[in-house]
Amino acid sequence: MAAAMAEVADMAEMGTLSSESSFSGPPTDASSAAASLTSTPPTTVSVTPDNMSLASEPDISKLDAITGPLLDSVIPLLENEQLETGQRTPVGQAIVVAEDPAPAPAVPLDPPSTGRARRARASLPVYNLSKLSGTDVHGKRRAKGDAVNDQNRRRTISGDTLVNETKDGADEKVDTPAEASKAVQDVIDALNLGWSIAGPDTPKSNRVPKKAKSSAAQATLERRATRLSGAPVTTVATTLSSLGKRGRKTLDKGLSRMARELRRLQDTNEFAHIDTRPVLYTVWKNGKYVDPSQEEEQEKEETAEQDEEEEVEEAALSPPRKKAKADDSTVAKPAKKGEEEVKKLEPSSPPPAKKRRVKKWLDYGLYAGQEAPADISRGLNLQERKKLASIPELVPSGKPNKSLPLPMFNGLRLLLHGRDFKLPFDVCNPLPPGQPKPAAYRTMTKNRFVGDAAAYWKKTPHFNDFSSKCVCKPEDGCAEDCQNRIMLYECDETNCNVGKVHCQNRAFQNLQERTKKGGRYRVGVELLKTSDRGYGVRSNRCFEPNQIIMEYTGEIITEEECERRMNEVYKDNECYYLMSFDQNMIIDATTGSIARFVNHSCSPNCRMIKWIVSGQPRMALFAGDRPIQTGEELTYDYNFDPFSAKNVQKCLCGSPNCRGVLGPKPKEVKPPKPPKQDKKKSVKGSVKAGKRKLKELLAGDGDEEDESNAAKKRKIKTTAGLKKSLSSASLKAAKGAAKGAVTTIKRKVSSISVNAKTAISSKKQTTKTTARRITTTSVLKMYGKKGSPKAKASPKAKASPKAKASPKAKASPKAKASPKPKVSSRSSSLTIVAASSTVAKAKSPKGSAKKPLSQPKKGLAAAKAKDTPKKTASAKGTPKSPSASAKTASSRKRTPTWKVLGSSKDDGESPKGSPASAKSTQSRMALELSRSAKIRLVEASE
Numbered sequence: 001m002a003a004a005m006a007e008v009a010d011m012a013e014m015g016t017l018s019s020e021s022s023f024s025g026p027p028t029d030a031s032s033a034a035a036s037l038t039s040t041p042p043t044t045v046s047v048t049p050d051n052m053s054l055a056s057e058p059d060i061s062k063l064d065a066i067t068g069p070l071l072d073s074v075i076p077l078l079e080n081e082q083l084e085t086g087q088r089t090p091v092g093q094a095i096v097v098a099e100d101p102a103p104a105p106a107v108p109l110d111p112p113s114t115g116r117a118r119r120a121r122a123s124l125p126v127y128n129l130s131k132l133s134g135t136d137v138h139g140k141r142r143a144k145g146d147a148v149n150d151q152n153r154r155r156t157i158s159g160d161t162l163v164n165e166t167k168d169g170a171d172e173k174v175d176t177p178a179e180a181s182k183a184v185q186d187v188i189d190a191l192n193l194g195w196s197i198a199g200p201d202t203p204k205s206n207r208v209p210k211k212a213k214s215s216a217a218q219a220t221l222e223r224r225a226t227r228l229s230g231a232p233v234t235t236v237a238t239t240l241s242s243l244g245k246r247g248r249k250t251l252d253k254g255l256s257r258m259a260r261e262l263r264r265l266q267d268t269n270e271f272a273h274i275d276t277r278p279v280l281y282t283v284w285k286n287g288k289y290v291d292p293s294q295e296e297e298q299e300k301e302e303t304a305e306q307d308e309e310e311e312v313e314e315a316a317l318s319p320p321r322k323k324a325k326a327d328d329s330t331v332a333k334p335a336k337k338g339e340e341e342v343k344k345l346e347p348s349s350p351p352p353a354k355k356r357r358v359k360k361w362l363d364y365g366l367y368a369g370q371e372a373p374a375d376i377s378r379g380l381n382l383q384e385r386k387k388l389a390s391i392p393e394l395v396p397s398g399k400p401n402k403s404l405p406l407p408m409f410n411g412l413r414l415l416l417h418g419r420d421f422k423l424p425f426d427v428c429n430p431l432p433p434g435q436p437k438p439a440a441y442r443t444m445t446k447n448r449f450v451g452d453a454a455a456y457w458k459k460t461p462h463f464n465d466f467s468s469k470c471v472c473k474p475e476d477g478c479a480e481d482c483q484n485r486i487m488l489y490e491c492d493e494t495n496c497n498v499g500k501v502h503c504q505n506r507a508f509q510n511l512q513e514r515t516k517k518g519g520r521y522r523v524g525v526e527l528l529k530t531s532d533r534g535y536g537v538r539s540n541r542c543f544e545p546n547q548i549i550m551e552y553t554g555e556i557i558t559e560e561e562c563e564r565r566m567n568e569v570y571k572d573n574e575c576y577y578l579m580s581f582d583q584n585m586i587i588d589a590t591t592g593s594i595a596r597f598v599n600h601s602c603s604p605n606c607r608m609i610k611w612i613v614s615g616q617p618r619m620a621l622f623a624g625d626r627p628i629q630t631g632e633e634l635t636y637d638y639n640f641d642p643f644s645a646k647n648v649q650k651c652l653c654g655s656p657n658c659r660g661v662l663g664p665k666p667k668e669v670k671p672p673k674p675p676k677q678d679k680k681k682s683v684k685g686s687v688k689a690g691k692r693k694l695k696e697l698l699a700g701d702g703d704e705e706d707e708s709n710a711a712k713k714r715k716i717k718t719t720a721g722l723k724k725s726l727s728s729a730s731l732k733a734a735k736g737a738a739k740g741a742v743t744t745i746k747r748k749v750s751s752i753s754v755n756a757k758t759a760i761s762s763k764k765q766t767t768k769t770t771a772r773r774i775t776t777t778s779v780l781k782m783y784g785k786k787g788s789p790k791a792k793a794s795p796k797a798k799a800s801p802k803a804k805a806s807p808k809a810k811a812s813p814k815a816k817a818s819p820k821p822k823v824s825s826r827s828s829s830l831t832i833v834a835a836s837s838t839v840a841k842a843k844s845p846k847g848s849a850k851k852p853l854s855q856p857k858k859g860l861a862a863a864k865a866k867d868t869p870k871k872t873a874s875a876k877g878t879p880k881s882p883s884a885s886a887k888t889a890s891s892r893k894r895t896p897t898w899k900v901l902g903s904s905k906d907d908g909e910s911p912k913g914s915p916a917s918a919k920s921t922q923s924r925m926a927l928e929l930s931r932s933a934k935i936r937l938v939e940a941s942e
């Protein structure tokens with residue numbers, strides 16, 4: 001040991017230990033050591049006699065800069081010494097450099113000095129042991145724990161470039177701190193000093209046992225190795241990205257070494273995130289993984305099943321063809337042979353090509369799985385069943401509709417009650433603003449009685465009769481069978497048996513509700529200026545068939561008042577808005593509703609019908625049998641009967657069946673009956689006629705009367721009950737009769753008359769012929785233009801059936817040809833005027849029943865004149881006395897207006913003259929019919 005120390009000392013003396021490669025031994029005392037280390041540059045090892053002992057320095061950390069080669073040379077010496085002496089250097093006296101004067105052999109620790117300046121060599125690597133060992137993180141402290149200035153702590157042992165001397169003498173550069181650290185550690189371990197590089201300098205709390213320390217060092221090395229291998233690329237990238245621009249630049253320069261590592265990796269797929277592994281697609285069904293191999297098998301099975309199904313379907317669909325094929329043995333046999341051959345070859349042949357899957361369609365709709373009812377009418381009420389029977393399209397054909405089945409039960413009802421098409425609310429097409437308006441255009445929304453008209457009205461039978469209640473049931477809904485409807489009485493709270501909810505016979509109330517709020521759509525009509533007929537009215541929305549459109553309102557005046565107005569007030573007017581309203585009343589719409597502007601057409605789309613609403617007469621325009629579209633001009637048939645041929649106007653309606661003039665509807669001209677031979681024959685004939693009529697009544701033929709034959713006798717439909725029991729079925733018969741009439745009432749404003757005659761033969765051969773006549777007529781009387789330029793006499797005007805009251809009455813075809821008088825003085829006549837429900841009964845003198853109109857009965861005319869003195873017979877179309885006619889004619893002449901008569905069929909019999917006047921209309925009808933039936937029975941017995 002001493003020799004070794006001496007050797008070191010010698011070396012020092014010889015100056016072989018250069019300042020940078022020399023071993024800096026610790027000073028003998030802490031203070032001096034500190035002073036020396038701080039004061040002197042750490043370039044030399046002061047191996048002086050006073051500080052020869054390193055062990056005197058307890059802080060081993062002072063050896064934090066040891067040059068490796070020096071240790072390499074020193075440590076074996078120390079080891080040898082230890083082995084020789086058998087001593088072990090205690091910790092804290094690790095290296096004791098004994099002062100040995102004996103010269104030690106020179107150790108070529110350092111190559112000969114190149115003579116370079118120390119400063120130039122400062123760039124050589126210097127190993128900071130504390131850094132290498134990781135102890136620098138604990139801070140730099142003095143021995144007593146004070147913080148030390150970094151510059152003052154530079155106790156680095158520096159020297160020549162660290163080299164390891166290899167066996168072959170070549171110098172091996174130790175260029176990494178890890179290797180250097182390892183080398184130092186190896187030296188310490190070899191010396192068995194129990195130190196670690198981070199040993200004494202490390203605070204006690206952080207010190208670890210040797211084993212742990214070594215493992216920690218190992219970990220450090222390993223970590224370094226990993227980093228250098230380039231694995232944590234992302235870490236570097238992250239670091240870079242987290243750095244500032246400046247820092248990044250700095251690092252980029254320094255990263256040149258790192259980039260080299262990274263560059264190697266850049267070529268790898270892993271670096272480029274390229275996954276070369278095959279991608280496996282998995283199939284999932286209903287949340288379960290599907291094994292592809294199993295699925296293939298399943299598909300095969302399904303295909304096989306489908307093939308079978310298709311074969312079965314084909315067989316079902318085309319059995320004859322298959323049969324034909326089978327029959328055709330010549331064709332089928334070779335094919336079979338071929339099939340057999342194919343079957344034989346099947347095992348060896350490749351599997352058949354996969355067939356295209358046939359898509360399955362759902363063909364049962366929403367109601368799949370439900371059995372359709374065998375009886376489709378199940379659940380329908382009587383009315384619906386009737387309707388179903390009338391719509392053959394809905395009757396099941398036997399073939400079930402699988403593609404689009406109806407919703408069960410409700411579907412059929414939907415079709416029965418549904419409409420073809422319902423336009424949405426906003427389909428309203430009014431004319432743009434600025435349309436021309438008539439000069440004097442005042443409106444009146446409600447009728448107003450003027451003068452004696454109110455008193456007249458109160459005398460009419462329907463003033464009281466309207467209140468008789470109908471016998472409808474809620475399910476009937478006051479439809480066509482409703483007695484009120486038949487009589488043209490609107491139902492209300494007083495006369496309806498059904499109630500507002502179910503009642504369908506409340507047109508005027510509906511109209512009021514519709515127009516109450518106003519608005520163009522609700523009103524639904526507007527004025528327009530036609531090119532050739534003055535003003536007109538058009539719809540600006542659609543209307544259903546028979547739907548009420550608007551009311552014709554104005555002042556209700558008497559005929560006298562009408563004449564007065566025409567002579568005095570309207571004498572200079574070109575156009576009058578006067579319409580015969582009821583019996584001897586006229587509605588003057590000069591101040592009234594827009595309906596007065598509705599023009600005439602020979603093919604109209606509307607009807608003007610008079611109703612009794614709450615006991616008051618009201619007239620309204622209704623849609624015809626077909627629906628009315630938006631923008632159509634509204635028209636109705638005036639059924640004009642010009643008072644004078646001079647006043648006949650040319651019709652400009654433009655319809656294909658235009659009559660040419662504003663005249664009455666053409667009527668069927670019946671051939672005149674042969675003149676009667678004698679009373680007996682005539683009685684027999686009338687009896688036969690009565691029988692026939694009654695038979696017709698009971699037969700219940702409900703056919704509608706032809707429009708062109710308004711005066712045609714009508715067969716009245718009766719119920720089956722009437723046929724069986726005549727006596728008890730009188731009411732039903734009346735109802736049936738009314739039912740037969742109602743369709744005509746609804747569809748046209750024309751006359752329908754049904755005569756039932758009965759003759760009673762007595763022993764004295766006195767014959768009574770009772771003519772039952774039911775007339776449903778809307779009495780329309782229109783007063784047209786005065787001195788109209790269009791008013792030219794036309795042949796049609798001459799043929800007017802209504803001209804009988806005028807001096808030209810002889811020219812009337814009706815007057816000439818009508819075989820029956822409308823009212824016979826002998827006959828007991830039951831007259832129901834559609835709007836007025838007048839039940840008139842009058843017995844005519846014997847033998848006058850069949851006399852034509854050309855021979856009107858004076859008696860009746862007189863009686864009528866007596867009953868209703870103010871009534872103008874001409875307006876009613878009834879036979880009247882020549883004086884009355886003359887009077888009327890003269891009055892017309894005085895007033896140069898031409899009178900247009902409607903089909904007035906009201907006989908004008910006062911209800912007071914009837915024995916059954918106190919009873920309701922229905923009761924009276926029943927009474928008359930039962931009487932007829934009784935008469936028939938009597939006849940039969942005779």
Ligand SMILES: C[S@@+](CC[C@H](N)C(=O)[O-])C[C@H]1O[C@@H](n2cnc3c(N)ncnc32)[C@H](O)[C@@H]1O
Binds near residue numbers: 650
């Ligand atoms: C009640 S007003 C109808 C409104 C009339 N267009 C107006 O401007 O006041 C009846 C008159 O209109 C005319 N008129 C109506 N319909 C007609 C038609 N089809 N052909 C010719 N003129 C007609 C006739 O002059 C008739 O006297």
